[in-house]
Amino acid sequence: MQEGTKAPAFTLKDKDGRDVSLSDFAGQKVVLYFYPKDNTPGCTRQACAFAAAYDGFKAKNVVVIGVSRDSVASHEKFAQKYNLPFILLSDPELSAIQAYGVWQEKKLYGKVSMGVVRTTFIIDENGVIEKVMPKVKPDTNAAEVLAML
Numbered sequence: 703m704q705e706g707t708k709a710p711a712f713t714l715k716d717k718d719g720r721d722v723s724l725s726d727f728a729g730q731k732v733v734l735y736f737y738p739k740d741n742t743p744g745c746t747r748q749a750c751a752f753a754a755a756y757d758g759f760k761a762k763n764v765v766v767i768g769v770s771r772d773s774v775a776s777h778e779k780f781a782q783k784y785n786l787p788f789i790l791l792s793d794p795e796l797s798a799i800q801a802y803g804v805w806q807e808k809k810l811y812g813k814v815s816m817g818v819v820r821t822t823f824i825i826d827e828n829g830v831i832e833k834v835m836p837k838v839k840p841d842t843n844a845a846e847v848l849a850m851l
Contacts (some may be wrong), residue, residue, distance in 0.1 A: 710801035748840035
């Protein structure tokens with residue numbers, strides 16, 4: 703995905719099992735971040751950083767959405783455990799994950815596998831990708847995004 707292109711549309715289930723579509727937020731900026739897995743150290747730090755910065759996003763009328771392959775039930779537990787105030791979407795079929803190009807080959811300890819590469823997109827009020835942030839750092843991603851907005 704490139705800056706200046708239309709963000710791919712999607713409809714996925716949130717932690718409560720409700721359908722959420724990107725088009726639901728037309729007219730608002732959206733921070734869409736893809737992460738590998740609920741309750742892993744990096745993903746937990748990233749989610750907690752977005753939670754800590756959430757009032758800043760809300761003040762700017764910006765919607766924050768996290769997406770991973772985890773189930774609706776996993777997202778519900780993750781959100782409750784860490785008191786996450788933003789939307790978490792479940793994408794077990796990889797529909798949005800692949801549409802946004804974040805399902806990639808990863809190397810860990812010399813082993814190659816496919817997985818979600820931690821990536822954040824800022825989508826403008828018209829559904830156009832304003833900024834692509836590949837391979838973001840979990841601890842600083844939320845603050846960097848907020849500073850850009």
